[in-house]
Amino acid sequence: MNNKTAGELLISEITGYISELVPIHVHEVKSRLSQIVVKYHVTKPESDEVHPDLLENIKLFLASKRLEGFSKNSLDSYTLDLSKFAENIKKPTVEINSADIRVYLSQFPHLKMSSVSKKLSVLKSFFGWLTAEEILLRDPTAKLKPPKQEKRMPKALSIEELEMLREACKSVRQRAFVEVMYATGCRLSEVSALNISDINFQSMSFKVFGKGSKEREVYLSFKACHHLKRYLASRTDEDQALFVTERKPYRRLSNRGIQREIKLIAQNAGIKKNVSPHVLRHTFATLTLNNGADIVAVQHLLGHSDPSTTQGYAVLSDEKKREQHKKYLVM
Template structure:
């Protein structure tokens, strides 16, 4: 529908509505007055099966604002994906969206875990809260919606025996190198992915990484990790600056999915029944170091956690450690 036809249709609908409200109104005079006003604007009709352009515009403004606040590209990509799916389902002007619309949208994901639904709601809450604070909307429709309560479960870390099984199951020097790097540093997948060869200080056996919220911190490698990383780099024939690259030409930085896939292959070769991911190695680093006597505050800094409460969930003592503590500190 072209702009002229859309403008005429809008004009006709407005005049009809006003005539129904005030039958004595002079229709022709009103139409002429409104026509002179409408002619100053480009009018397009939003079809029922189209995403409302107002909502699309507000989503892009929100993402731009969050980018300036320092949100990571991965987080921004996730926000954008969730919000565009929401816009495609709701198809309303931003100010017309209600709490009921949000509930109906989330209700379509009944097959997902509550944690996944909670994440979707969290994104929407962030979006609408920002719209309200910027005064794009009068009230936040997500304010009354409560995030579902989740059962708190300790992260599933590997035992020392399982970690050794993974090590023995590595078939390439690259597999062993990033297995040791992930475990020794406790880094997130995105942090390991971003590392370059020159980032590693071989004297201090450390490097600096950029974590959540664009915050920088120092992490450390073990002697074992440094040995396998050096062995891997010595076998490299390419000049790509990335610490971990693909095995085939054209050589390029190994993707997030590539690292995840390799860890999965190692776990399968090891015969481990539990699901093993790069984040499992982060859990393992935290749990084993805490069980071995590391201070909570130190591990918090190494993991890049803002709150000690986040680190505390890893402090799950083994049965052997609990028995040892009982014998050592019980007053007889």
């Protein structure tokens, strides 16, 4: 449909709507509207096209989140989810309702409830922002509740499994991975973004930027410092990244690269669990809490803004439960 036809259709629809409300001279109104519309570029999207209004609002939302300091990973995730939503809905933003969103989310039966919940969370953030900015009068996601999820116990390694992982390392780089990720409880993205200059070996610590670009200090153990120094001494490259690829051209090791190494170490160790960098983060939290660490301190070390998130890691071992029972039971 060309611009002229789209403009004429718009004028006809507006004139028809006005004529239903009040008596008008149709030809005069059409003539006046034509003088106004000619100043603009009017197009009518095809029914199978993503609506430009929705795309523009997504663009504005992402720009706002970028200014708020959202990480690149978060922005990429939001962009992907919202783009898929726009491709599926194909409506102007103001016409999207709760039913549209329910139908959209029901199209992912193969996904876990946690993944569907994440998609809904992104849409709630998007439409909530549009409503707060008064681009929309009402939020179509306001009454939508996230799906119930199974409560799963954190998949932390036992002390024995942690030692098995250490002994299965076949290179100084692999051992450095394990020790740094376990000792600090850092997220995968936080470790992969580290540079050599970030490490303060004197204080055995370094600073990372977590979710929402929040800075926090984390600490290395003596064991982690020792194996990290061994790894750095073995390198012949001049790359600034803390962890780099094994082969030339040397470059910063990606998130996927670190995940692959941890999985390989776990396979070599014969550990049946699905071991990942996040499992090492779980292990740090669970073992330190079981060893008597203050939950508020662990919350700050993990970079959790909500204490209830840290509470999910506080799973006591049977031995620890017996110990606490004997210690605190009033006889």
